[in-house]
Amino acid sequence: MKKLFLACIIGLMPMIGYMQPWGKNYGDNLNFDQLVSNFETYWSDKKVEKGKGYKAFRRWQHYWEPRLLEDRSFPEAGRTINSFQDFLREYRGPRTAGRFQPANFSSLGPSSTNGGYAGTGRINSLAFHPTNSNIIYAGTSGGGLWQSNDGGSTWFTNTDNLATLGVSSIIIHPNSPERIYIATGDGDGADNYSVGVLLSLDGGVTFSTTGLNWNTSDTDLIRKLLFDPSNTDVILAATSIGIYRTADKGISWSLVQGGDFDDIEANPTVGSNIFYASAQGSIYKSTNGGASWTLKQTIASTNRIALGVSPANATYVYALCSKSSNSGYNGLYRSTDSGDTYVVRSTTPNLLGWNLTGNDTGGQGGYDLVVAVDPLDAEKVFTGGVNTWKSIDGGVNWTISSMWYGVSGVAEVHADKHALEWQNSTTLWQGNDGGVYKTTDGGTTWSHKGSGIVNSQMYKLGLSQADGKVMTGLQDNGSKLKQTAGSWSDVLGGDGMECAVQQNDGQVLYGSLYNGDFNRSINGGSSWQNISDNVPGTPSGAWVTPFEIDPMMPTTIYAAYQQVYKSTDKGDSWTSIGNPSSGSTLNLLKIAPSNNSIIYAARSNGNMWRTTNGGTTWTALASPGNNLAYLAIHPNDANTLWAVRQNYTSGSKVYKSTNGGTSWTNISGTLPNIPANCIVYQNGSQDGVYVGMDVGIYYRDNTLSDWVLFNTGLPNVEVTELEIDYDENKIFAATYGRGLWSSDLYNPIECFQPKAVSVANLWNVSMTLQWQTPSVAPGLGYEWGINTNVNLPTTTQTTTNTSVDITGLTPSTNYYLFVRSVCNEADTSPWVRFGPVTTLEPCPKVLSISLVDPGPNKAGLQWVVITPPSNGYEYAVTSTATPPASGTAVAQNSVLVTGLTPATYYYFHVRGNCGTDGFSSWSSKQFQTSYTCGTNYYDSGGASANYSNNENRVQTICPTTYGYMASLTLTSIDIEEDWDALYVHNGNTTDNVLFASANGVTQAGYPAGGYYGNTVPPVFTSTHASGCLTTHFLSDGGVTGAGWAGSISCINVCTNVVTNTNDDGPGSLRFALNCNTAGSQILFNVALAGDTIELDRPIELNQNFQIVNTAASKVLINIMSSGPLFKINAPATVTFDNLRLLSGTGTTARAIDNAGTLTLKNVEINDHINGSGGNMIINTGTLNIEGVTGVKE
DSSP: OOOOOBTBOOOSHHHHHHHSTTSOOTTSOOOHHHHHHHHHHHHTTSOOOTTTTHHHHHHHHHHHGGGOOTTSOOOOTTHHHHHHHHHHHHOOOOOOOSOOOOOOOEEEEOOOOOOTTOOSOOEEEEEEOSSOTTOEEEEESSSOEEEESSTTSSOEESOTTSSOOOEEEEEEOSSOTTOEEEEESOTTTOSSOOOOEEEESSTTSOOEEOSOOOOSSSOOOEEEEEEETTEEEEEEEEETTEEEEESSTTSSOEEEEESOOOEEEEOSSTTOOOEEEEETTEEEEESSTTSSOEEEEEOTTEEEEEEEOOTTOTTOEEEEEEETTTSOEEEEEEESSTTSOOEEEEOOSOTTSSSSSSOSOOOOTTTOOEEEEOTTOTTOEEEESSSEEEESSTTSSOEEEEESSOBTTBEEOOSOEEEEEEETTTEEEEEETTEEEEESSTTSOOEEOOTTOOOOBEEEEEEOTTTOOEEEEESSSOEEEEOTTSOEEEEEOSOOOOEEEOTTOTTOEEEEETTTEEEEESSTTSSOEEOGGGSTTOOOOOSSOOEEEOSSOTTOEEEESSSEEEESSTTSSOEEOOOTTTTOOOOEEEEOTTOTTOEEEEOTTSOEEEESSTTSSOEEOOOOOSSEEEEEEOSSOTTOEEEEEOSOOTTOSEEEESSTTSSOEEOOTTOOSSOEEEEEEOTTSSSOEEEEESSOEEEEOTTOSSOEEOOTTOOSOOEEEEEEETTTTEEEEEEBSSOEEEEEOSSOOSSOOOEEEEEESOOSSOEEEEEEOOSSOOTTOEEEEEESSSSOOSOOEEESSSEEEEOSOOTTOEEEEEEEEEEETTEEOOOEEEEEEEOOOSSOOOOEEEEESOOSSEEEEEEEOSSOOTTOEEEEEESSSSOOSOOEEESSSEEEEESOOTTOEEEEEEEEBOGGGOBOOOEEEEEEOOBOTTEEEEOTTTTTSOOOTTOEEEEEEOOSSTTEEEEEEEEEEEBOTTTSEEEEESSSSTTSOBOOOSOOOOTTOOOTTOBOBTOOOOOEEOOSTTOOEEEEEEOOSSOOOOEEEEEEEEEEOOOSEEOSOOSSSTTSHHHHHHHSOTTOEEEEOGGGTTOEEEESSOEEEOSOEEEEOOSSSOEEEEESSSOOSEEEOTTOEEEEESEEEEOOSSTTOOSEEESSEEEEESOEEEOOGGGTSOOSEEESSEEEEESSOEEEO
16 A cells, blocks of 8 residues: 655656556657546546546645646755755844744654564665665655665664655675765655665765666656666666667766656676666667667566676576556566567465465555565576565465465565565565665564664654644554654554544544545554534545634534535534535534634645634635645634645745635745645644745744744654644644644644643533643633634633633533633633533433344343433334434433344334423434344345445344354355455354455455355354344445345253353253253253353343253352342242352342242352351342252352
C-alpha cells in the first residue's frame, strides 16, 4: 500500500505512463487532463483492485492537479527550489521591533521501527563503500540520501538542502569512493521527478550538478546508474526517455538510445564491453560499451522487466517480467548466451502477488520489481515484488523468503521491494516501502537495519491539546502515534491519510485510509473500529477526504465526501447536512471555532460554500482562486478566514476574507512562487498565521508588513500540514519525505488556556463544567461563563478550582460554556468554547438499549438511564420505526419479549415515566430474531438476487427447543474471491469461536478465516451451550455475487447421561437437567467417577429429577461463586444420590436452597475450613436424609 516533497514537484506521470492502459508512451504528448479522462473511462466499469494502478494514479492526481501551471502543463524540474532561492536573495528578515522567537525546528521522527509490517518510509536504492563494509548509502523516495558508518545501526543525511530529495540510484567509484553519483527523482513511485545526476567529491557531504542536468517540463525520471566495469569514466543511465552515456565522468552526456527504460546491467566480465537494458517489454544489448544498442527480445504482454547478472556465470542474464494486464508475474526468463536469446524458466507461482503460496493473481510489478542473482552461484536467484522469493535452480522452482505480514516460519519484512543489492558476495540487502533489511543466511532470516532514517511521507497530522499526543498519516506505512513521552507506535495499516485526536481526550483517535475510510479508537490506539461504514450509502471521497472534529463539541465530527456528513456520537451514526457541491467531491472542510453552525466547504478548483445554520442551507461564495489547498478561520470571528493556493502563479498564494467569503483580499506579499499547502492561525496572537509551502514555513501578523521566513532547521521539504500545541508553545509540521518537525512559536504564548474542557454530571437542571490545569498554571485562576447562544456571556464568574457546578438550568435547552485562564490582572488566555450542551428532558430519556440473548421467538432487551424514573418505564415492540402512542408498563430496566417470529426484524421502543414530570421521549432499537430449524438460509439477495455492496450483516441461527444444536448446510456459494467473506461462529455472538477456513486476510482487509469463491464449505453444527450459530458477512464497495443458498436443521443432542465436567453445553449436568423431561433420572458416565464439576452459577430446578452417580467414587460438584449449587423450587421433588457437594465461599454461601421435596442419599456436603462458608442447606420445604449422608469441613 502506497503515497512528496520539495522537490515534490516531481511527478508520477512517467510511472503512470508505462504501467497502465490509460497512460502514455513518451512522444504521445498526452497532457494531464487527457490522462485523467482516460483513467476515468478505463475504471468506469471496473472494480477497484490493488496492484492495478488505481491507487498510484489517484495519488499522482491528488498531488499534481493543484500544482499545474495556468495552461494545465507541468512545471519544469527545479522550479520550486529556484523560486525559493530567488526569494532568499531578496529576503531581508522581519521588519518589526516586536517580540519574536526565531524558528528552531527539530526532527521528531519517526526514526525507528521494529520492522516487518511496520515501517517508516520508502527506500529506492542502496550502495556500499568498496573497501569499508560498514559504510552504506540508502536513497529514499523523498527524504534524500542517507549514510551509515556502522553497518546500518545508525544513519545521517547531508542532503536536506538539495533541489530534490528523491534518490533512485547510487553508484560509488570503486577506486575513489569519495566520488559518489546519485540519480535524482523517484524512479519507481514518481513522487518527485529528476533534475539529473548529481556528483559528490567528498563522500556525500556536498553535491553538485553534472552534465546531465535537466531543467525542462518533461517530468523525466532516472531509474538506474551504472559504471562501465572496464572504464569507470564511462557511466550509463537508464531513464524514462532513453539511455544516456558519459565517457568523461559525467561532464557531458549523450542520449544513445531512446525509449522508456527501467533497468540496465553490465556483463560482469571486465573488458567484455557488453551491457543489457530493459524498456517495458523489450530487452536490449550493447557490445560496444553502451555506445549503441540492439533489440534482442520482446516479451509479450509485459509492462516492466528487471534484469539480473552474476559473476559466477557471466553468460547468464535473468529477466523478471511484470504482466501488462495486472502487474502480476509474467515469467522469469534466462539467457545463457550473454543476452542474445532468452528462454522462460517459470510462470508460476505468482512471485509478484500478495499471497504466501503465490496462488493469487495480479501484483504491483509496475511499481516494485527487482531481481538479484547470487554472485557465487548463478543458479540462486532472489526476486522482489510485494514479497521476496528465492530459487536455487535458476528460477524453475521457488520458495518464499519474506512475507509482508507475519506468517509462521517465514520472515516478516515490509512490502514492496525496490532494491536488492549484494555486499561482499555474502550479504543481501533490500530496500522497500518500509526501510532497509539484510540477510546473511541466504534469505532464511532478515534483519531490519533502517532505524535512524527519517523519511516518512506524511499527508496529515492530528494533535491532542490534552496530553500532547500526535498522530500522523503516512504514505505506505499507515498511521503512527507519537505518545506524550515521545515514543512512536503503529496504530493503523495501509496508507495513512487524515487523522485527528479529540482535543479534550487523548484516548479518542481518528485515522483514515484513502477515499474516506475512517476509523476510530477510544482507548489510545489499542483497538479500532470502522466508522465510515456507518455513513449513509458508504460514499467514496477525495484521495485525502476532509475530516474535522467540532472545535466546540469534541464528540461531534464531520466528513466531506460529495455531501457533508455530521456525527454527534463519534461516528456511530451520521446524518447528511447538505450537498453544497451538487454531487461533486469536496476537498476542504472547516468549522468555525466561535460558532459551530458556520461551516465552510470547498473544492480544490476554488468553488466554495458556507452554511450559517449547521447545514440546513448553503450559499455559494466568491472564490479566492483555483488550486485551493487549505482554510483557516479566526477563533473569535467566523466571518474572518484565510485561504491558501497550491500554484506557480506569482503573488497568488494567500487570501483573506473579513466578510465570510463574500470577497477576498490577496495578502501574498513577497512569498516565493511555489505552492502553498496549509495554513494555521495562532490563537491569542494579533492575527498571526503560519503558511506551509513546498519549501519552508512563513509567518505574518498585524504587526508585520510582509511575511517572515520561519524555517531554521527545517529541510527543503514539502510541508503538508501545520498544527499548534498551545500547552507546549510549539508548532508541529508534517512533511512529505522527512517526517514530523516542531519549533517554538514565533510569538510564544505567556498565558496558557485550560486543557481538556468537558461537561460531567449532566442533568435536566444542572451540569458540571470541568477542565485541567495547563502546563503553566494561571496565577489568578479561571474565568467562566454560560450562555444560550454562541456569544460570550455578559456576566462571568471566577474560580481557582478546575470545575464548577452550574445549577438552575432549564430542561431540554442548549447551553454554550466558556472558560479561560487569568494569569494576572492584565493577561488572560483566549477563551475555550464548549457546546452546545443540551440539558436533559424533564423526564430523562433512555440512553442506550442492548439486545440480550436473542432467539427465534424471543429477545431479551435491557437499557441504561442516568437515574431511574420514579414510575418505571413503558415499552413496545413494533414492525416499524415509528414509536406508538403508549406502551406496556414495566418497573425494571429489562424485559423478555416472547411470541416473536423467527428471522424477523422488529423495533423495540422504551421511555421513562416520571410521574408528574410526564414521560420522556422514546428511545428505539431495531433487532432481528434468529433463524431456526427447518428453514432455508440465503444471503440478503434471497433465492435469486445478488447480495449488496458494503454489507456488514450479522445473523444468529438458534433452535427453539433446548437440547438441540443448530446445523447449517450451504448447498451453493458465490462470494467475490479474496474480497468479500462469510464468517460462521460457534455460538450466539461473533465473539464466539470461528469455524475458520484456511483463507487469509482478504484484499479488502477483512479477517482471515472467511469463506468465499465457489467452493461449498463443510456443514456447520453448533457445539455451544446456546445451540446457536452466528454468521457475519462482509462485502466491499465493488463486485457482488449470487451469495449463498442453504438450509438449517436442528440436531437433538439431549441425553440423560452427564459426560463431561463443563458448566453448560452438550454432555454437561446443567444441559441434561434443562433438556430432559420431568421425572427423568440423570446419570453420570462412569469415567467421571471421582472427578469435579465446577459450576459458574447456580442450577435452578422446577421439575422432578433423580440425580444419581452409580460409580463407587463420588462425583464432586462445586461452584465458582458464593452459591448455592442448587435451588429447588416447589413443588419439585429432587433426589441426590452418591455425590459430594462443595458449597460456595462467603458467609451467604451454601450447597442447596430447598423449597420443594429434597432427598439426600449417601451425599457428602463439604463446608470450607475455618468457617468461611455459610449454612450448608437452607430448607423451607421437606428434607429427607438416607444412607451415609453428612456435613464435613
